[in-house]
Amino acid sequence: MRHRIWLLAILASVSVGASPLRAQALLPHTTRINFGNLEEQALNLAREAAQLAQFEQYDLALPRARLAAQLAPRAFQTQGILGSIYLRKEKYPEAIASLQLALNLKKDEPTILFSLGAAYLRNKNYPEAINNLKKGLSIEPKAATALFDLGNAYFLTKRYEEAVNIFNDVLTLDNKFWAATNNIGLVEYERGNVDQAIAKWQNSLKQAEKIEFLAAEPTLALATAFYRKGDREKGLELAVKAMKIDPRYGKISYLVENLWGDRLVADVQVVLALPQVKQILDESDLSTRQVPRVRRN
Template sequence: MGLKHNWLISLVACAGMWGLAVPASHAQALLPHTLEPDFENLEEQGLALAQDAAQLVRFQQYDAALARAKVATQLAPEAYQPWFILGTLEARNENLDQALMALQKAHALAPEEPQVLFTLGSAYFQQGNYEQAIQELKAGLNLKPDSPEALFDIGNAYLKTSEYDSAIASYEKAANLEEGFWPAINNIGLIEYEQGKLNAAVEKWRMAAEIAENATEPKLAIAVALYHQGKRQEAIALGKNALSSDSRYANLEFLEENLWGEKLLADTEDFFASPVMEATLSRLQINAPDQQ
């Protein structure tokens, strides 16, 4: 399970930044809002516009939120909130240079805000700068050590730098802080598989699948491990069931993006190449990995 969806955590933080709740019926009222500049109160108006952007995030109006955030940074350039919202939204859109620029500005204005550091770390991770991601996430965790999402993110960064003990320790802390946080348990299994601990990995994936009954990833991972262990009938039945619920997992590149390691990917390719699984992929109108 990778990190790329975790910008949503930051967007939720954006929406709650001012601690104000806007009823759902007010969502549409925000959309036609037109700014009438009052040059004596530009910063106040900028913060109000940033608040509009944060509330629009709650209703998944991301384009409208981005437009407001951009104007808010111009009206209130010395307030960190508009820069944070802008950076988070740019990271969501994978505009990483713009995201990092805005988030670094937010951090300079509010160096003690852990959520800014967490989001900055996520953006560096998306960029592939894992060492810098670890540095920013560590700094944020020094300020707020009880964030399961940040612990999960730094675990992913440690995984990418092959610091497996640190990764497992971070995942375990995340799972202990938030009951049912199955991605952390799932990723411990990914590491254990690469270390040759097949039974331990399968145990972790079974735990993750029990928590998240509709999650495809742990089911497919179990199927691959069982196939590698020679339990082919059980493996194929589970693999067919997993891919029928989410065919994206038949793509090796997608699995790699979700932090599957070399050994697990090689065994997955063998599993997909079996005649029954090839037929399954064909029925699901999925291109087999060797045809992509």
């Protein structure tokens, strides 16, 4: 999960009424517009865009969302959905601009505030991320994903105690939210509490198993911690397992992107340089280069 920001569902205020089959149809080259009721048509397009986004078909969703926002620029739903899709496509300035328009049109909509906070977080504007997330949570305090984003923002600004408190609040709402437990481990490791970090990452793996998810990140984090403590055999075993689950975690840039701190990054480099681990990474890179890129529709 990049930054482990679990984005909220595309604005719930626009119900998704289009069927999956209809929603996945390509837009015609020329869209016929009935100027009799532009806003209704815009909302229908926004619903289709939201449906496509749920299927991660963002390249198809974005043109619909753009057209919807052009047809009904004063509808907070169209601007909100456009901004949310920009966020999914990692176009953060565009996401912030559209979501800010949506917020100006409907200031008490928590999903807009949560999405705007996530966009600011991904764009590394942490004060604005915290500000918008806290405003949204004052309206909807039991939004676990938004709380998680807030915890990440505190972590990134080294407000460690506040981050841990927020992650624990997330777990109170959802005791299977393994990423929150994982991130407490990240905090503890940066604070020098290696044993506490190990306990959190072990719990995180148990939580992930309950939802039948193989979590590479806490597996690699545990490998690093055990290796540092001198249990090299166990560290190597876990590192190999983590790389087989998801070799992206073998890249330092990806780990930094996923909030790994300086101390953990420094220690994991020793593990990633081990021949057995490096072999898996090299084979993964070779496989990636040999497989032709297929454009996602």
